[in-house]
Amino acid sequence: MTALVASNIVAGYVPDLPILKGVSVTAETAKVTVIIGPNGAGKSTLIKAIAGLVPVSGGTVHLNGAEITNPRPDRMGALGVAYVPQSDNIFRSLTIRQNLDLVLRNAGKEAAARREALFTRFPALADKQTEKAGALSGGQRQFLAVAMALAIDPKVILMDEPSAGLSPKAAQEVLEYAKSLTEQGVTILLVEQNVKQALRMADHCYILADGRNQVDGAAQDLLNDPVVGQIYLGGKRVTHA
Amino acid sequence: MIQNLVDGVLVGSILSLGAIGLTMAMHMLRFANFSHAELLSIGAYAALVFDGLFGAIHPALAEAIPPLSLTWSLTLALLLSMALTGLSAVAVDKLVFKRVRAKGGELSMVFASFGVAMIIRNILGLVFGLNPKLYSQDIVFAIVVSRDPFLLIKPDQVFTLVAALLIMFILHLVLSRTTFGYSLRAVAENPTLAQVSGINLSRMIVLIWLIGGGLAAAAGVFYGLTNQISPVLGRDLVLPIFAATIVGGIGSIYGAVLGGFLVGLASNLALVILPSGYSPAVPFLIILAVLILRPHGLFGEERT
Numbered sequence: 323m324t325a326l327v328a329s330n331i332v333a334g335y336v337p338d339l340p341i342l343k344g345v346s347v348t349a350e351t352a353k354v355t356v357i358i359g360p361n362g363a364g365k366s367t368l369i370k371a372i373a374g375l376v377p378v379s380g381g382t383v384h385l386n387g388a389e390i391t392n393p394r395p396d397r398m399g400a401l402g403v404a405y406v407p408q409s410d411n412i413f414r415s416l417t418i419r420q421n422l423d424l425v426l427r428n429a430g431k432e433a434a435a436r437r438e439a440l441f442t443r444f445p446a447l448a449d450k451q452t453e454k455a456g457a458l459s460g461g462q463r464q465f466l467a468v469a470m471a472l473a474i475d476p477k478v479i480l481m482d483e484p485s486a487g488l489s490p491k492a493a494q495e496v497l498e499y500a501k502s503l504t505e506q507g508v509t510i511l512l513v514e515q516n517v518k519q520a521l522r523m524a525d526h527c528y529i530l531a532d533g534r535n536q537v538d539g540a541a542q543d544l545l546n547d548p549v550v551g552q553i554y555l556g557g558k559r560v561t562h563a
Numbered sequence: 564m565i566q567n568l569v570d571g572v573l574v575g576s577i578l579s580l581g582a583i584g585l586t587m588a589m590h591m592l593r594f595a596n597f598s599h600a601e602l603l604s605i606g607a608y609a610a611l612v613f614d615g616l617f618g619a620i621h622p623a624l625a626e627a628i629p630p631l632s633l634t635w636s637l638t639l640a641l642l643l644s645m646a647l648t649g650l651s652a653v654a655v656d657k658l659v660f661k662r663v664r665a666k667g668g669e670l671s672m673v674f675a676s677f678g679v680a681m682i683i684r685n686i687l688g689l690v691f692g693l694n695p696k697l698y699s700q701d702i703v704f705a706i707v708v709s710r711d712p713f714l715l716i717k718p719d720q721v722f723t724l725v726a727a728l729l730i731m732f733i734l735h736l737v738l739s740r741t742t743f744g745y746s747l748r749a750v751a752e753n754p755t756l757a758q759v760s761g762i763n764l765s766r767m768i769v770l771i772w773l774i775g776g777g778l779a780a781a782a783g784v785f786y787g788l789t790n791q792i793s794p795v796l797g798r799d800l801v802l803p804i805f806a807a808t809i810v811g812g813i814g815s816i817y818g819a820v821l822g823g824f825l826v827g828l829a830s831n832l833a834l835v836i837l838p839s840g841y842s843p844a845v846p847f848l849i850i851l852a853v854l855i856l857r858p859h860g861l862f863g864e865e866r867t
Protein backbone atom coordinates (compact mmCIF):
# COMPACT_ATOMS: atom_id res chain seq x y z
CA MET A 323 0.00 0.00 0.00
CA THR A 324 1.26 3.42 -0.84
CA ALA A 325 0.49 6.24 1.58
CA LEU A 326 2.08 9.17 -0.19
CA VAL A 327 2.97 9.56 -3.84
CA ALA A 328 4.76 12.60 -5.23
CA SER A 329 4.99 12.46 -9.03
CA ASN A 330 7.16 14.59 -11.29
CA ILE A 331 7.36 17.43 -8.78
CA VAL A 332 8.64 20.72 -10.15
CA ALA A 333 9.04 23.25 -7.36
CA GLY A 334 11.19 26.13 -6.13
CA TYR A 335 11.13 29.30 -4.09
CA VAL A 336 11.33 31.63 -7.09
CA PRO A 337 9.14 31.22 -10.20
CA ASP A 338 11.03 29.98 -13.27
CA LEU A 339 13.94 28.81 -11.13
CA PRO A 340 12.92 25.31 -10.04
CA ILE A 341 15.03 23.47 -7.52
CA LEU A 342 13.12 20.26 -8.12
CA LYS A 343 12.99 19.38 -11.82
CA GLY A 344 10.55 16.49 -11.89
CA VAL A 345 11.17 14.39 -8.79
CA SER A 346 9.04 11.35 -8.00
CA VAL A 347 8.94 9.68 -4.61
CA THR A 348 6.59 7.07 -3.17
CA ALA A 349 6.25 6.33 0.55
CA GLU A 350 4.84 2.92 1.36
CA THR A 351 2.41 2.63 4.26
CA ALA A 352 4.05 1.84 7.62
CA LYS A 353 7.55 1.90 6.12
CA VAL A 354 10.49 4.25 6.45
CA THR A 355 11.40 5.90 3.16
CA VAL A 356 14.56 7.95 3.21
CA ILE A 357 15.71 10.60 0.75
CA ILE A 358 19.44 11.22 0.53
CA GLY A 359 21.72 13.13 -1.79
CA PRO A 360 24.43 15.78 -1.85
CA ASN A 361 23.88 19.33 -0.57
CA GLY A 362 21.67 21.31 -2.89
CA ALA A 363 20.04 18.18 -4.31
CA GLY A 364 16.60 19.47 -3.31
CA LYS A 365 15.85 17.00 -0.50
CA SER A 366 14.49 19.54 1.98
CA THR A 367 12.70 21.41 -0.79
CA LEU A 368 10.89 18.19 -1.71
CA ILE A 369 9.66 17.65 1.86
CA LYS A 370 8.59 21.30 2.09
CA ALA A 371 6.83 21.10 -1.28
CA ILE A 372 4.85 18.09 -0.07
CA ALA A 373 4.02 19.95 3.18
CA GLY A 374 2.75 23.00 1.25
CA LEU A 375 5.59 25.31 2.27
CA VAL A 376 7.14 25.59 -1.19
CA PRO A 377 4.84 26.10 -4.19
CA VAL A 378 4.63 23.17 -6.59
CA SER A 379 4.47 24.37 -10.20
CA GLY A 380 4.36 20.94 -11.83
CA GLY A 381 3.47 17.39 -10.86
CA THR A 382 1.11 16.07 -8.22
CA VAL A 383 1.08 14.84 -4.63
CA HIS A 384 -1.41 12.13 -3.65
CA LEU A 385 -2.21 11.03 -0.11
CA ASN A 386 -3.97 7.66 0.08
CA GLY A 387 -5.17 8.18 -3.46
CA ALA A 388 -6.53 11.71 -3.01
CA GLU A 389 -4.70 14.61 -4.61
CA ILE A 390 -3.31 17.13 -2.10
CA THR A 391 -0.89 19.11 -4.30
CA ASN A 392 -0.12 22.57 -2.87
CA PRO A 393 -2.05 22.11 0.38
CA ARG A 394 -2.43 24.88 2.93
CA PRO A 395 0.30 24.03 5.48
CA ASP A 396 -2.07 24.54 8.42
CA ARG A 397 -4.48 21.95 6.98
CA MET A 398 -1.90 19.15 6.68
CA GLY A 399 -2.50 18.05 10.27
CA ALA A 400 -6.20 17.55 9.56
CA LEU A 401 -5.21 15.37 6.59
CA GLY A 402 -3.15 13.22 8.93
CA VAL A 403 0.27 14.45 7.83
CA ALA A 404 2.76 15.89 10.32
CA TYR A 405 5.90 17.73 9.31
CA VAL A 406 8.96 18.07 11.53
CA PRO A 407 11.26 20.84 10.23
CA GLN A 408 15.02 20.47 10.44
CA SER A 409 15.69 23.38 12.79
CA ASP A 410 13.51 25.76 14.77
CA ASN A 411 11.00 22.97 15.10
CA ILE A 412 9.78 23.88 18.59
CA PHE A 413 8.56 27.17 20.09
CA ARG A 414 11.47 28.19 22.31
CA SER A 415 9.58 30.87 24.24
CA LEU A 416 6.83 28.45 25.27
CA THR A 417 7.24 25.76 27.92
CA ILE A 418 7.29 22.12 26.87
CA ARG A 419 3.76 21.67 28.12
CA GLN A 420 2.55 24.79 26.28
CA ASN A 421 4.17 23.51 23.08
CA LEU A 422 2.12 20.32 23.35
CA ASP A 423 -1.06 22.12 24.44
CA LEU A 424 -0.71 24.35 21.40
CA VAL A 425 -0.79 21.45 18.95
CA LEU A 426 -3.51 19.74 21.00
CA ARG A 427 -5.70 22.86 21.15
CA ASN A 428 -8.42 21.40 18.94
CA ALA A 429 -8.55 18.07 20.78
CA GLY A 430 -11.16 19.37 23.22
CA LYS A 431 -11.69 17.24 26.32
CA GLU A 432 -9.22 14.65 25.08
CA ALA A 433 -6.34 17.13 25.08
CA ALA A 434 -5.20 16.56 28.68
CA ALA A 435 -5.27 12.77 28.32
CA ARG A 436 -3.37 12.90 25.05
CA ARG A 437 -0.78 15.22 26.55
CA GLU A 438 -0.26 12.84 29.46
CA ALA A 439 0.03 9.92 27.02
CA LEU A 440 2.79 11.80 25.21
CA PHE A 441 4.55 12.48 28.51
CA THR A 442 4.38 8.76 29.29
CA ARG A 443 6.00 8.09 25.93
CA PHE A 444 8.70 10.72 26.51
CA PRO A 445 9.48 10.71 30.24
CA ALA A 446 12.47 13.04 29.78
CA LEU A 447 10.07 15.73 28.54
CA ALA A 448 7.60 15.09 31.35
CA ASP A 449 10.27 15.87 33.94
CA LYS A 450 10.85 19.28 32.36
CA GLN A 451 7.32 20.16 31.27
CA THR A 452 7.23 23.58 32.92
CA GLU A 453 10.61 24.62 31.54
CA LYS A 454 11.05 26.78 28.45
CA ALA A 455 11.56 24.59 25.40
CA GLY A 456 14.49 26.80 24.40
CA ALA A 457 16.42 25.41 27.39
CA LEU A 458 16.31 21.82 26.11
CA SER A 459 19.33 20.00 24.69
CA GLY A 460 19.44 19.28 20.95
CA GLY A 461 18.26 15.69 21.33
CA GLN A 462 15.44 16.61 23.70
CA ARG A 463 14.30 19.36 21.33
CA GLN A 464 14.11 16.83 18.53
CA PHE A 465 12.04 14.51 20.73
CA LEU A 466 9.73 17.41 21.64
CA ALA A 467 9.34 18.15 17.93
CA VAL A 468 8.49 14.50 17.32
CA ALA A 469 6.06 14.53 20.26
CA MET A 470 4.38 17.64 18.76
CA ALA A 471 4.06 15.81 15.45
CA LEU A 472 2.60 12.73 17.16
CA ALA A 473 0.08 14.84 19.08
CA ILE A 474 -2.15 15.09 16.03
CA ASP A 475 -2.14 11.30 15.63
CA PRO A 476 -0.67 11.41 12.13
CA LYS A 477 -0.71 8.67 9.54
CA VAL A 478 2.33 10.11 7.76
CA ILE A 479 5.28 11.98 9.29
CA LEU A 480 7.58 14.04 7.10
CA MET A 481 10.94 14.60 8.81
CA ASP A 482 13.64 16.95 7.58
CA GLU A 483 17.04 15.75 8.81
CA PRO A 484 15.97 14.74 12.30
CA SER A 485 19.55 13.88 13.25
CA ALA A 486 21.08 17.22 12.16
CA GLY A 487 23.20 18.80 14.86
CA LEU A 488 22.79 15.88 17.26
CA SER A 489 25.45 13.73 18.88
CA PRO A 490 25.77 10.29 17.20
CA LYS A 491 24.02 8.70 20.19
CA ALA A 492 21.10 11.16 20.17
CA ALA A 493 20.85 10.85 16.37
CA GLN A 494 20.63 7.07 16.70
CA GLU A 495 17.90 7.38 19.35
CA VAL A 496 15.79 9.74 17.24
CA LEU A 497 16.10 7.57 14.13
CA GLU A 498 15.33 4.39 16.05
CA TYR A 499 12.28 6.04 17.54
CA ALA A 500 11.10 7.07 14.08
CA LYS A 501 11.56 3.48 12.92
CA SER A 502 9.57 2.17 15.91
CA LEU A 503 6.59 4.33 14.89
CA THR A 504 6.11 2.23 11.74
CA GLU A 505 5.06 -0.66 13.97
CA GLN A 506 1.99 1.41 14.84
CA GLY A 507 1.19 1.88 11.17
CA VAL A 508 2.78 5.30 10.77
CA THR A 509 4.44 6.07 7.44
CA ILE A 510 7.76 7.90 7.67
CA LEU A 511 9.31 9.93 4.87
CA LEU A 512 12.58 11.46 5.93
CA VAL A 513 15.50 13.39 4.56
CA GLU A 514 18.90 12.53 5.98
CA GLN A 515 22.51 13.64 5.68
CA ASN A 516 23.53 10.87 8.03
CA VAL A 517 23.44 8.41 5.14
CA LYS A 518 24.71 5.15 6.57
CA GLN A 519 22.67 5.42 9.75
CA ALA A 520 19.57 6.30 7.75
CA LEU A 521 20.00 3.45 5.27
CA ARG A 522 20.39 0.92 8.08
CA MET A 523 16.97 1.77 9.51
CA ALA A 524 15.10 2.62 6.29
CA ASP A 525 13.08 0.29 4.11
CA HIS A 526 13.35 2.18 0.86
CA CYS A 527 15.72 4.88 -0.31
CA TYR A 528 15.75 7.56 -2.99
CA ILE A 529 18.92 9.33 -4.02
CA LEU A 530 18.47 12.80 -5.47
CA ALA A 531 21.00 15.06 -7.13
CA ASP A 532 20.50 18.41 -8.82
CA GLY A 533 16.74 18.29 -8.34
CA ARG A 534 16.30 14.94 -10.09
CA ASN A 535 15.92 11.28 -9.13
CA GLN A 536 19.21 9.41 -9.50
CA VAL A 537 18.81 5.96 -7.98
CA ASP A 538 16.23 4.29 -5.84
CA GLY A 539 15.77 0.90 -4.32
CA ALA A 540 15.57 -1.15 -1.15
CA ALA A 541 17.72 0.56 1.47
CA GLN A 542 19.68 -2.61 2.21
CA ASP A 543 20.54 -3.10 -1.47
CA LEU A 544 21.77 0.47 -1.82
CA LEU A 545 23.84 0.13 1.32
CA ASN A 546 25.61 -2.86 -0.20
CA ASP A 547 25.85 -1.48 -3.74
CA PRO A 548 29.51 -0.67 -4.42
CA VAL A 549 28.76 2.01 -7.05
CA VAL A 550 26.27 3.83 -4.83
CA GLY A 551 28.69 3.43 -1.93
CA GLN A 552 31.45 4.99 -3.91
CA ILE A 553 29.44 7.95 -5.13
CA TYR A 554 27.14 8.75 -2.24
CA LEU A 555 28.24 6.94 0.87
CA GLY A 556 31.80 8.17 1.16
CA GLY A 557 33.40 5.00 -0.18
CA LYS A 558 36.66 4.88 -2.07
CA ARG A 559 37.10 7.91 -4.26
CA VAL A 560 39.16 8.45 -7.35
CA THR A 561 41.68 11.11 -6.46
CA HIS A 562 43.75 13.01 -8.90
CA ALA A 563 47.35 13.51 -8.01
CA MET B 564 12.42 63.99 40.99
CA ILE B 565 9.68 61.80 42.49
CA GLN B 566 7.13 63.72 40.41
CA ASN B 567 9.10 62.83 37.28
CA LEU B 568 9.17 59.23 38.37
CA VAL B 569 5.39 59.10 38.80
CA ASP B 570 4.79 60.93 35.51
CA GLY B 571 7.21 58.54 33.83
CA VAL B 572 5.30 55.48 35.02
CA LEU B 573 2.06 56.99 33.77
CA VAL B 574 3.40 57.86 30.32
CA GLY B 575 5.11 54.47 30.32
CA SER B 576 1.84 52.61 30.76
CA ILE B 577 0.40 54.40 27.72
CA LEU B 578 3.50 53.69 25.64
CA SER B 579 3.39 50.02 26.70
CA LEU B 580 -0.15 49.62 25.40
CA GLY B 581 0.90 51.13 22.09
CA ALA B 582 4.09 49.10 21.88
CA ILE B 583 2.38 45.71 22.43
CA GLY B 584 0.41 45.98 19.20
CA LEU B 585 3.37 47.38 17.30
CA THR B 586 5.75 44.62 18.38
CA MET B 587 3.27 41.88 17.44
CA ALA B 588 2.48 43.26 14.00
CA MET B 589 6.09 44.21 13.34
CA HIS B 590 7.45 40.79 14.15
CA MET B 591 4.78 38.80 12.43
CA LEU B 592 4.54 40.83 9.26
CA ARG B 593 8.25 41.71 9.23
CA PHE B 594 7.96 45.44 8.73
CA ALA B 595 8.32 48.62 10.76
CA ASN B 596 4.82 50.03 10.83
CA PHE B 597 5.14 53.79 11.19
CA SER B 598 1.39 54.19 11.06
CA HIS B 599 0.79 52.25 14.27
CA ALA B 600 0.78 55.37 16.45
CA GLU B 601 -2.01 56.81 14.27
CA LEU B 602 -4.23 54.07 15.67
CA LEU B 603 -3.92 55.88 19.01
CA SER B 604 -5.28 59.02 17.32
CA ILE B 605 -8.12 57.08 15.68
CA GLY B 606 -8.97 55.57 19.07
CA ALA B 607 -8.86 58.91 20.85
CA TYR B 608 -11.10 60.66 18.28
CA ALA B 609 -13.48 57.72 17.95
CA ALA B 610 -13.98 57.81 21.72
CA LEU B 611 -14.57 61.58 21.51
CA VAL B 612 -17.35 61.05 18.96
CA PHE B 613 -18.98 58.14 20.83
CA ASP B 614 -18.67 60.07 24.10
CA GLY B 615 -20.60 63.00 22.61
CA LEU B 616 -23.15 60.63 21.12
CA PHE B 617 -23.85 58.78 24.35
CA GLY B 618 -23.97 62.04 26.31
CA ALA B 619 -26.55 63.39 23.86
CA ILE B 620 -28.67 60.23 23.95
CA HIS B 621 -28.71 59.98 27.72
CA PRO B 622 -27.53 63.09 29.60
CA ALA B 623 -27.08 61.11 32.84
CA LEU B 624 -24.25 59.24 31.15
CA ALA B 625 -22.36 62.51 30.71
CA GLU B 626 -21.99 62.90 34.47
CA ALA B 627 -18.46 62.51 35.71
CA ILE B 628 -17.62 59.58 37.98
CA PRO B 629 -16.16 61.37 41.02
CA PRO B 630 -13.33 62.03 41.72
CA LEU B 631 -12.47 61.48 38.03
CA SER B 632 -13.28 63.68 35.07
CA LEU B 633 -14.09 60.43 33.28
CA THR B 634 -17.78 59.96 32.51
CA TRP B 635 -19.86 56.80 32.06
CA SER B 636 -20.37 57.75 28.45
CA LEU B 637 -16.60 57.96 27.89
CA THR B 638 -16.12 54.57 29.54
CA LEU B 639 -18.61 53.05 27.10
CA ALA B 640 -17.05 55.08 24.29
CA LEU B 641 -13.64 53.63 25.19
CA LEU B 642 -14.90 50.09 24.70
CA LEU B 643 -16.58 50.90 21.38
CA SER B 644 -13.54 52.83 20.23
CA MET B 645 -11.29 49.84 20.96
CA ALA B 646 -13.47 47.68 18.73
CA LEU B 647 -13.69 50.30 15.99
CA THR B 648 -9.95 51.00 16.02
CA GLY B 649 -9.21 47.28 15.87
CA LEU B 650 -11.50 47.02 12.86
CA SER B 651 -9.88 50.00 11.17
CA ALA B 652 -6.46 48.39 11.67
CA VAL B 653 -7.83 45.28 9.93
CA ALA B 654 -9.27 47.46 7.16
CA VAL B 655 -5.96 49.29 6.59
CA ASP B 656 -4.21 45.92 6.38
CA LYS B 657 -6.74 44.62 3.83
CA LEU B 658 -6.71 47.80 1.76
CA VAL B 659 -3.01 48.65 1.83
CA PHE B 660 -0.55 46.37 3.62
CA LYS B 661 -1.90 43.08 2.34
CA ARG B 662 -1.63 44.26 -1.26
CA VAL B 663 1.88 45.65 -0.77
CA ARG B 664 2.91 42.47 1.08
CA ALA B 665 1.85 40.36 -1.89
CA LYS B 666 4.01 42.29 -4.35
CA GLY B 667 6.62 44.42 -2.61
CA GLY B 668 9.41 43.91 -0.10
CA GLU B 669 9.84 45.03 3.49
CA LEU B 670 10.97 48.48 2.44
CA SER B 671 7.83 49.04 0.35
CA MET B 672 5.81 48.17 3.45
CA VAL B 673 7.69 50.75 5.52
CA PHE B 674 7.05 53.47 2.94
CA ALA B 675 3.43 52.43 2.65
CA SER B 676 3.11 52.77 6.42
CA PHE B 677 4.45 56.34 6.24
CA GLY B 678 1.81 57.07 3.62
CA VAL B 679 -0.95 55.52 5.70
CA ALA B 680 0.18 57.55 8.73
CA MET B 681 -0.01 60.80 6.80
CA ILE B 682 -3.40 59.99 5.31
CA ILE B 683 -4.90 59.14 8.71
CA ARG B 684 -3.35 62.20 10.39
CA ASN B 685 -4.64 64.56 7.71
CA ILE B 686 -8.11 63.05 7.56
CA LEU B 687 -8.40 63.49 11.33
CA GLY B 688 -7.19 67.09 10.93
CA LEU B 689 -9.74 67.75 8.18
CA VAL B 690 -12.65 66.27 10.09
CA PHE B 691 -11.90 67.42 13.60
CA GLY B 692 -9.75 70.51 13.01
CA LEU B 693 -6.19 71.07 14.10
CA ASN B 694 -7.01 72.55 17.50
CA PRO B 695 -6.54 70.31 20.50
CA LYS B 696 -9.69 68.87 22.05
CA LEU B 697 -10.50 67.64 25.54
CA TYR B 698 -12.83 64.91 26.74
CA SER B 699 -13.98 67.09 29.61
CA GLN B 700 -14.04 70.85 29.99
CA ASP B 701 -14.25 70.48 33.77
CA ILE B 702 -11.16 71.45 35.65
CA VAL B 703 -10.02 68.53 37.72
CA PHE B 704 -7.72 69.54 40.52
CA ALA B 705 -4.70 67.45 41.20
CA ILE B 706 -4.40 65.93 44.64
CA VAL B 707 -1.35 66.88 46.63
CA VAL B 708 -0.05 63.51 47.72
CA SER B 709 2.91 64.91 49.59
CA ARG B 710 4.48 68.35 50.10
CA ASP B 711 8.00 67.24 50.75
CA PRO B 712 8.94 65.88 48.28
CA PHE B 713 6.26 67.75 46.38
CA LEU B 714 4.00 65.29 44.54
CA LEU B 715 0.83 66.08 42.60
CA ILE B 716 -1.36 63.37 41.10
CA LYS B 717 -4.64 63.76 39.25
CA PRO B 718 -7.30 61.11 39.95
CA ASP B 719 -7.54 60.54 36.19
CA GLN B 720 -3.87 59.62 36.13
CA VAL B 721 -4.37 57.00 38.82
CA PHE B 722 -7.35 55.60 36.91
CA THR B 723 -5.37 55.51 33.67
CA LEU B 724 -2.47 53.68 35.26
CA VAL B 725 -4.73 51.14 36.96
CA ALA B 726 -6.75 50.58 33.79
CA ALA B 727 -3.61 50.17 31.67
CA LEU B 728 -2.12 47.70 34.16
CA LEU B 729 -5.42 45.82 34.25
CA ILE B 730 -5.50 45.52 30.45
CA MET B 731 -1.90 44.26 30.48
CA PHE B 732 -2.74 41.77 33.22
CA ILE B 733 -5.69 40.43 31.23
CA LEU B 734 -3.42 40.13 28.18
CA HIS B 735 -0.85 38.34 30.34
CA LEU B 736 -3.50 35.83 31.48
CA VAL B 737 -4.55 35.22 27.90
CA LEU B 738 -0.94 34.74 26.75
CA SER B 739 0.14 32.50 29.60
CA ARG B 740 -2.99 30.44 30.28
CA THR B 741 -4.92 29.93 27.05
CA THR B 742 -4.09 28.00 23.91
CA PHE B 743 -5.16 31.11 21.97
CA GLY B 744 -2.40 32.98 23.84
CA TYR B 745 0.10 30.24 23.01
CA SER B 746 -0.92 30.53 19.35
CA LEU B 747 -0.29 34.29 19.43
CA ARG B 748 3.15 33.77 20.95
CA ALA B 749 3.87 30.92 18.55
CA VAL B 750 3.03 33.08 15.54
CA ALA B 751 5.18 35.90 16.92
CA GLU B 752 8.12 33.53 17.40
CA ASN B 753 8.02 31.42 14.25
CA PRO B 754 5.21 31.94 11.72
CA THR B 755 6.22 29.00 9.53
CA LEU B 756 6.27 26.50 12.39
CA ALA B 757 3.01 27.97 13.66
CA GLN B 758 1.44 27.25 10.28
CA VAL B 759 2.80 23.72 10.26
CA SER B 760 1.30 23.32 13.75
CA GLY B 761 -2.12 23.97 12.25
CA ILE B 762 -2.48 27.69 12.92
CA ASN B 763 -4.28 29.65 10.20
CA LEU B 764 -1.92 32.57 9.58
CA SER B 765 -4.38 34.84 7.76
CA ARG B 766 -6.86 34.56 10.62
CA MET B 767 -4.07 35.24 13.10
CA ILE B 768 -3.03 38.38 11.20
CA VAL B 769 -6.59 39.70 11.50
CA LEU B 770 -6.67 38.91 15.23
CA ILE B 771 -3.31 40.58 15.83
CA TRP B 772 -4.52 43.77 14.11
CA LEU B 773 -7.73 43.65 16.16
CA ILE B 774 -5.84 43.28 19.43
CA GLY B 775 -3.12 45.77 18.47
CA GLY B 776 -5.73 48.30 17.33
CA GLY B 777 -7.81 47.82 20.46
CA LEU B 778 -4.85 48.34 22.76
CA ALA B 779 -3.74 51.38 20.76
CA ALA B 780 -7.23 52.87 21.11
CA ALA B 781 -7.08 52.41 24.89
CA ALA B 782 -3.67 54.09 24.92
CA GLY B 783 -5.02 56.97 22.81
CA VAL B 784 -8.01 57.52 25.10
CA PHE B 785 -5.83 57.35 28.22
CA TYR B 786 -3.44 59.84 26.65
CA GLY B 787 -6.35 62.14 25.82
CA LEU B 788 -7.72 61.81 29.33
CA THR B 789 -4.47 62.91 30.94
CA ASN B 790 -3.31 65.33 28.22
CA GLN B 791 -5.29 66.48 25.20
CA ILE B 792 -6.30 65.09 21.83
CA SER B 793 -4.93 66.48 18.60
CA PRO B 794 -4.32 65.09 15.11
CA VAL B 795 -0.55 65.10 15.81
CA LEU B 796 -0.95 62.74 18.77
CA GLY B 797 0.29 59.86 16.63
CA ARG B 798 3.22 61.84 15.29
CA ASP B 799 4.27 62.79 18.83
CA LEU B 800 4.04 59.24 20.14
CA VAL B 801 5.41 57.25 17.21
CA LEU B 802 9.04 57.53 18.30
CA PRO B 803 8.58 56.75 21.99
CA ILE B 804 6.45 53.72 20.99
CA PHE B 805 9.11 52.55 18.57
CA ALA B 806 11.76 53.07 21.23
CA ALA B 807 9.70 50.97 23.67
CA THR B 808 9.38 48.21 21.07
CA ILE B 809 13.08 48.21 20.23
CA VAL B 810 14.14 48.31 23.89
CA GLY B 811 11.92 45.32 24.67
CA GLY B 812 13.05 43.39 21.62
CA ILE B 813 10.89 43.11 18.53
CA GLY B 814 8.37 40.30 18.90
CA SER B 815 8.48 40.20 22.69
CA ILE B 816 5.15 41.26 24.16
CA TYR B 817 6.49 41.37 27.71
CA GLY B 818 9.52 43.26 26.40
CA ALA B 819 7.17 45.88 24.91
CA VAL B 820 5.51 46.39 28.31
CA LEU B 821 8.83 46.82 30.07
CA GLY B 822 10.18 48.94 27.19
CA GLY B 823 7.20 51.28 27.49
CA PHE B 824 7.85 51.90 31.17
CA LEU B 825 11.59 52.31 30.62
CA VAL B 826 11.14 54.87 27.85
CA GLY B 827 8.44 56.73 29.81
CA LEU B 828 10.65 56.87 32.89
CA ALA B 829 13.78 57.83 30.97
CA SER B 830 12.03 60.65 29.09
CA ASN B 831 10.59 62.09 32.29
CA LEU B 832 13.67 61.60 34.45
CA ALA B 833 15.75 63.29 31.75
CA LEU B 834 13.79 66.46 32.57
CA VAL B 835 15.61 66.55 35.90
CA ILE B 836 18.90 67.24 34.19
CA LEU B 837 17.91 68.45 30.70
CA PRO B 838 15.87 71.48 29.63
CA SER B 839 12.37 70.31 28.65
CA GLY B 840 13.00 71.14 24.99
CA TYR B 841 15.37 68.20 24.78
CA SER B 842 12.88 65.70 26.16
CA PRO B 843 11.63 64.48 22.74
CA ALA B 844 15.24 63.55 21.86
CA VAL B 845 15.44 61.00 24.67
CA PRO B 846 13.61 58.19 22.82
CA PHE B 847 16.05 58.66 19.91
CA LEU B 848 18.98 58.29 22.27
CA ILE B 849 17.42 55.18 23.81
CA ILE B 850 16.91 53.62 20.37
CA LEU B 851 20.54 54.38 19.48
CA ALA B 852 21.89 53.03 22.75
CA VAL B 853 19.89 49.81 22.50
CA LEU B 854 20.81 49.24 18.86
CA ILE B 855 24.50 49.65 19.70
CA LEU B 856 24.62 47.73 22.97
CA ARG B 857 21.91 45.10 22.55
CA PRO B 858 20.60 45.04 18.99
CA HIS B 859 17.91 42.47 19.72
CA GLY B 860 16.54 44.37 22.71
CA LEU B 861 16.16 43.15 26.27
CA PHE B 862 13.93 40.19 25.47
CA GLY B 863 14.35 39.83 21.72
CA GLU B 864 16.00 36.92 20.03
CA GLU B 865 17.98 36.80 16.86
CA ARG B 866 15.82 36.44 13.82
CA THR B 867 15.68 32.91 12.55
